[in-house]
């Protein structure tokens with residue numbers, strides 16, 4: 001293709017994006033996700049004459065899924081390279097809340113929680129509105145305990161507490177010792193280094209390279225790439241003797257791509273994700289013939305605060321309080337929805353009200369439930385507030401005092417009875433009435449959190465193509481894949497999903513013939 005016609009196509013593509021979703025060049029960062037040159041779209045681009053590097057398995061992305069795949073591929077005897085486009089490793093995984101859902105574990109037994117993979121699967125399918133591909137969801141639910149034990153016993157990560165997330169039937173989220181995904185990611189990085197896995201940051205996947213037999217044989221990258229400068233970096237070709245594993249995460253920060261699938265999610269919706277959560281690697285796979293599924297199921301977190309940037313500290317504050325404290329509509333002073341509902345139900349209910357709502361807890365609930373560092377950081381940045389009385393709290397948020405106090409009394413009576421006839425909120429056995437000062441509260445307004453859709457995989461983590469067959473030499477795991485969670489991913493299932501399917505992808509990638 002001539003340079004001129006290249007340029008023409010580029011312009012046409014830009015116009016299409018502008019006209020169809022009303023974006024301008026000002027959204028440069030997000031557009032970065034879609035700025036592949038059209039010639040990259042050729043499904044069977046020529047295999048380069050010269051490869052700059054050769055490995056058995058190349059993994060794209062350094063989050064939970066990519067690290068798990070790399071470690072398993074290496075342990076199966078493969079030489080392994082991880083590429084990461086950002087300057088830092090860990091993607092969303094390193095900033096996640098560190099809650100790992102697993103069913104039938106020792107910690108659950110110690111805490112008197114009766115659970116099973118069947119029940120976990122049932123919860124996943126119910127929340128997912130039965131759009132989940134059940135065979136994939138089943139692999140996550142039934143593999144969750146083993147995956148958690150691998151993280152504990154082999155990787156050396158510490159899990160110290162059992163948490164609840166809305167939409168689950170029981171407490172099954174095993175919290176890392178520092179209430180952050182960094183506990184696991186950092187230990188996985190250390191393990192990867194110990195195993196001599198090569199890790200290259202600032203290297204961005206641009207295109208998958210296939211041979212004449214439709215097999216993925218390598219990748220084209222931009223080496224020395226400085227996010228989000230699309231002009232940075234130099235072109236290089238890396239050969240994958242056995243396979244490529246895509247573990248490049250979701251596209252919550254890719255405003256054009258997310259708006260193509262859900263036009264409502266414009267730039268007014270903030271995201272909890274790291275800035276590099278854009279979809280170009282997913283699109284590169286589609287351009288190489290991979291099928292995407294359920295791309296318009298994009299999750300808003302119902303527990304984020306408009307008073308802090310990104311993920312912040314309010315999500316773990318809020319989620320530890322549900323089932324212990326009420327969520328209030330500040331306009332009426334009344335509760336308005338089941339606090340322990342799943343993410344979608346709650347986010348939809350808040351958006352329907354059209355303004356931020358309040359979650360609150362007394363000092364009994366907060367001291368018992370909220371991780372001290374999270375509380376301290378939230379108080380420091382001002383997103384969490386502390387009050388000596390309920391009246392003071394009401395005054396601060398402009399809540400009509402009398403209805404609010406009435407509502408708190410009603411809530412307290414439900415807590416005493418452990419039953420909520422108004423909204424059927426789960427009330428935990430150790431919950432107590434909200435009466436003990438000081439009281440803590442935060443405002444909630446949803447942010448884009450997780451993209452349930454993505455590349456379709458089979459139970460062996462092979463990425464499926466448009467001929468409905470696995471694309472030889474191409475595997476996928478983690479948020480870049482779709483169909484496991486259906487309409488709603490439940491809290492704490494991402495870690496299980498990434499580790500379970502990351503390990504499957506890595507093991508199977510290493511089994512491919514060179």
Ligand code: ADP
Pocket residue numbers: 060061062063064065066083084085086089090091092093094203204205206247248249250276277278280281477478479480498
């Ligand atoms: P998961 O939870 O699925 O493991 P994460 O968001 O934790 O996903 O990790 C995915 C990683 O992949 C992120 O660090 C992100 O920067 C990286 N990534 C995304 N796209 C590319 C790309 N085109 N090339 C290289 N790395 C990428």
